[in-house]
Amino acid sequence: MADYLDAFGLVFQGYVLLAIAGGTLLGLIMGALPGLTAAMAIALLLPLTFGMPPVMGIGMLLGTLCGAIAGGSVSATLLNIPGTPSSVATTLDAFPMARKGQAGRALGIAIVASFLGGIFSAVVLCVLAPPIAEFALRFGAPEYFALSIFGLVIIASVAKSLIKGLVAGLIGLLLATVGTDPIAGVTRFTYGNYSLLTGINLLPALIGLFAVSQVLADVVDYFKTEKADTSKTKLDKAAPRWLEVIRSWKVLFSSSVIGTIVGAIPGAGGSIASFLSYDQAKKMSKTPEKFGTGHPEGIVASESSNNSLVGGSLIPMLTLGVPGEAATAVLMGGLMIQGIRPGPMLFAEQGAIIYGIFIAFFVANIFMLMFQWFGIRLFVKVLQIPRKLLMAMILVFCVIGVYAVDSDIFNVYLMLGFGVLGYFLNKYGFGTAPVILGLILGPIAESNLRRALLQSGGDWSVFVMRPISLTFLAVALIFLVFTYWQNTRHKTLLT
Amino acid sequence: MKKTMIALSLAVGAAGFTLQSLADSNYPERNIEFIVPWNAGGGADNVVRALQNPVEEVLGTNIVVRNLSGGGGAVGFSRALSAKPDGYVVTIPTNATFTLEGLGNVDFTYTDFEYIARVLVEPYVLAVNSGKGWETLEDLVDHLQENDARLMVGASGVGSSTHVMAVALAEELGVEFDVVPYDSGANAVTAAMGGHIDAVVLNPSEVVSGIESGRLTALVTTGDERSGAISQAPTMLEEGYDFSVSQWRGVAAPKGISQEVEDRWVEAIQSAVESPEFQRAAEMMGSDIMPLYGDELDEFVERTARLMIDEAAKLRQ
Numbered sequence: 001m002a003d004y005l006d007a008f009g010l011v012f013q014g015y016v017l018l019a020i021a022g023g024t025l026l027g028l029i030m031g032a033l034p035g036l037t038a039a040m041a042i043a044l045l046l047p048l049t050f051g052m053p054p055v056m057g058i059g060m061l062l063g064t065l066c067g068a069i070a071g072g073s074v075s076a077t078l079l080n081i082p083g084t085p086s087s088v089a090t091t092l093d094a095f096p097m098a099r100k101g102q103a104g105r106a107l108g109i110a111i112v113a114s115f116l117g118g119i120f121s122a123v124v125l126c127v128l129a130p131p132i133a134e135f136a137l138r139f140g141a142p143e144y145f146a147l148s149i150f151g152l153v154i155i156a157s158v159a160k161s162l163i164k165g166l167v168a169g170l171i172g173l174l175l176a177t178v179g180t181d182p183i184a185g186v187t188r189f190t191y192g193n194y195s196l197l198t199g200i201n202l203l204p205a206l207i208g209l210f211a212v213s214q215v216l217a218d219v220v221d222y223f224k225t226e227k228a229d230t231s232k233t234k235l236d237k238a239a240p241r242w243l244e245v246i247r248s249w250k251v252l253f254s255s256s257v258i259g260t261i262v263g264a265i266p267g268a269g270g271s272i273a274s275f276l277s278y279d280q281a282k283k284m285s286k287t288p289e290k291f292g293t294g295h296p297e298g299i300v301a302s303e304s305s306n307n308s309l310v311g312g313s314l315i316p317m318l319t320l321g322v323p324g325e326a327a328t329a330v331l332m333g334g335l336m337i338q339g340i341r342p343g344p345m346l347f348a349e350q351g352a353i354i355y356g357i358f359i360a361f362f363v364a365n366i367f368m369l370m371f372q373w374f375g376i377r378l379f380v381k382v383l384q385i386p387r388k389l390l391m392a393m394i395l396v397f398c399v400i401g402v403y404a405v406d407s408d409i410f411n412v413y414l415m416l417g418f419g420v421l422g423y424f425l426n427k428y429g430f431g432t433a434p435v436i437l438g439l440i441l442g443p444i445a446e447s448n449l450r451r452a453l454l455q456s457g458g459d460w461s462v463f464v465m466r467p468i469s470l471t472f473l474a475v476a477l478i479f480l481v482f483t484y485w486q487n488t489r490h491k492t493l494l495t
Numbered sequence: 496m497k498k499t500m501i502a503l504s505l506a507v508g509a510a511g512f513t514l515q516s517l518a519d520s521n522y523p524e525r526n527i528e529f530i531v532p533w534n535a536g537g538g539a540d541n542v543v544r545a546l547q548n549p550v551e552e553v554l555g556t557n558i559v560v561r562n563l564s565g566g567g568g569a570v571g572f573s574r575a576l577s578a579k580p581d582g583y584v585v586t587i588p589t590n591a592t593f594t595l596e597g598l599g600n601v602d603f604t605y606t607d608f609e610y611i612a613r614v615l616v617e618p619y620v621l622a623v624n625s626g627k628g629w630e631t632l633e634d635l636v637d638h639l640q641e642n643d644a645r646l647m648v649g650a651s652g653v654g655s656s657t658h659v660m661a662v663a664l665a666e667e668l669g670v671e672f673d674v675v676p677y678d679s680g681a682n683a684v685t686a687a688m689g690g691h692i693d694a695v696v697l698n699p700s701e702v703v704s705g706i707e708s709g710r711l712t713a714l715v716t717t718g719d720e721r722s723g724a725i726s727q728a729p730t731m732l733e734e735g736y737d738f739s740v741s742q743w744r745g746v747a748a749p750k751g752i753s754q755e756v757e758d759r760w761v762e763a764i765q766s767a768v769e770s771p772e773f774q775r776a777a778e779m780m781g782s783d784i785m786p787l788y789g790d791e792l793d794e795f796v797e798r799t800a801r802l803m804i805d806e807a808a809k810l811r812q
Contacts, residue, residue: 043535047544140691183676185653185810187600194573197566197600267682321704322681333541336779343704406564451675455647
């Protein structure tokens with residue numbers, strides 16, 4: 001208890017609060033710009049924190065992380081461009097809703113869901129961090145493989161057509177084989193290009209498939225129809241929608257749980273959490289056909305889970321000293337430079353600091369809500385910018401953002417190539433989300449399949465003899481059958 | 496006519512030469528680009544950013560850190576090598592510089608670099624899951640040899656220097672390892688803590704929290720001296736093996752920089768490693784400050800490079 005009181009003292013100081021607020025604001029802006037990820041935002045601010053006291057520096061970085069994830073939903077909603085990989089699932093319903101002239105409502109729902117998801121994970125972090133970390137340790141290669149198969153099954157549910165969705169997912173899986181083989185070290189499809197040695201970089205693929213393809217589609221549309229003046233686009237009231245989110249409390253709760261747990265499993269490919277949540281929300285829904293058309297529950301599922309992911313990803317970092325993904329890896333670098341070595345000893349030795357970090361995380365979520373509350377009216381005005389200007393600006397941001405990933409011009413070419421691919425995939429109804437899922441999950445599935453077999457001496461029964469792995473595989477199978485049944489039933493109802 | 500041409504070109508050449516040496520004695524006159532071939536926030540990046548301030552103070556110019564993280568270091572190193580050898584582009588050599596070459600994925604060699612300094616050293620550490628009950632290296636080796644058993648050992652990344660080192664360690668100890676490459680050191684540590692694999696070969700900073708928590712036991716390190724971060728674990732030398740290899744981080748430039756430029760850098764690094772700011776950062780990163788320059792450095796590079804390249808080459812089937 002004394003630790004908690006000390007921790008309050010560490011956080012509630014003018015400069016510390018200011019640093020958290022500044023970090024959150026910068027995170028929001030960078031998250032909203034396509035191409036700038038949470039990890040990059042943190043890396044950029046990292047040198048600034050060197051001279052700060054630990055809680056202040058980490059608070060600022062945590063604010064940046066929360067802000068960046070939440071900011072990603074703004075461009076996802078308004079422009080169909082996910083700012084970060086975590087907000088891909090948000091585009092599925094938020095963008096259709098915004099298209100219907102309800103951009104303010106879509107953002108209002110996203111903001112509240114993000115905030116509540118973030119707070120949920122913060123509570124879990126304070127109360128349940130050690131047992132969850134213990135659970136995460138039970139994940140070996142077979143479990144990761146089963147989890148990624150479970151994730152791949154979602155392709156069937158996010159795509160409009162089962163076959164076309166699977167085709168797009170397989171394109172993603174195929175592209176995921178480019179690069180150095182994760183176990184044997186043989187290079188595959190790199191054609192002597194150093195930039196491809198570590199595989200296709202996710203970010204250029206993401207920005208190409210979503211942003212550039214959207215720009216291309218809009219350019220084509222522009223010449224066909226939309227020469228109309230956008231400056232008079234009617235905007236609905238832009239404000240947080242508390243009631244609407246709380247009404248779907250079941251989705252909110254289960255998505256936050258999924259986000260926190262997936263976040264807590266190191267290397268599970270965090271961005272699949274929002275897809276998992278979206279998928280289960282759809283499965284549990286009485287009206288699954290509404291998903292993908294601008295359904296509020298879809299936004300709640302994706303946004304609450306991608307923000308609870310943040311709290312979840314802090315669990316293995318703080319309790320085991322193992323960062324879960326890229327953004328927390330940078331954050332952990334920051335902690336170590338501050339003289340804090342994350343791990344189990346931290347709770348015993350520097351209780352005040354660790355509780356300070358917890359409190360700073362709460363505060364960052366509150367700042368995130370406040371900034372978005374005020375900002376939302378400004379955000380929607382983006383839709384009144386003349387389209388031809390907006391499209392040009394987006395393309396500029398995309399190029400800058402993608403170049404900034406590795407300062408490698410090859411990534412820009414890659415992005416443009418994926419843009420053309422994405423345009424045609426969308427045009428012919430394949431969708432781009434399955435490609436991204438394939439790209440994210442392919443390497444996880446492949447490397448863990450091979451690690452599991454390496455460890456079992458080639459015995460395939462490891463996947464069904466271990467309870468967690470068996471559960472995932474069984475549920476994946478049930479989901480697949482269920483989706484098929486849901487689709488056919490829907491068709492018979494229509495005819 | 497011909498003679499005037501020759502005289503003229505000689506004069507121009509001489510002028511150019513004096514201009515160049517003049518430029519070198521005034522070095523640095525503009526910003527210096529420090530290429531980090533890995534992501535911001537990674538181990539190498541932290542070292543460069545910790546060096547940045549103290550080095551800037553001595554050189555009196557700005558160091559611009561650029562992260563060029565493609566291809567596991569290949570992109571950044573080859574970009575650094577394509578720069579003019581005038582000291583305005585430098586990079587951070589590590590054992591990865593050698594393993595990339597050994598794996599045959601790049602077309603540069605370690606001799607294309609002019610090594611200016613070694614700054615930090617981190618040994619490799621063999622740490623086992625504590626639940627297995629091996630307290631010392633002897634326990635482990637005896638167990639493996641008596642039962643003709645194989646040890647499941649995790650490393651960070653296929654072809655990484657930890658992977659190479661795990662293979663080399665097994666050879667040296669006369670036992671059999673099944674090396675499982677993970678995507679990162681963190682993932683390998685998690686697997687070892689969870690008991691999914693028996694052991695890891697990694698650098699101290701990656702395993703130290705696992706050891707402090709009691710889930711992992713460090714059996715041996717590979718440095719010349721014990722590691723500051725895991726001082727309880729003996730070295731291979733202490734255990735009676737003639738084996739000493741360490742991960743290291745330093746400063747290198749494309750071959751062909753002038754002696755003046757090299758001297759300025761050595762001076763800057765010598766002063767930087769004395770700064771309390773840098774010493775604190777190094778301690779936090781679990782690295783030991785062991786600077787090396789000139790001939791001693793070249794000898795160290797030669798010895799380490801040969802071992803790393805040969806062992807990495809064995810991984811290519």
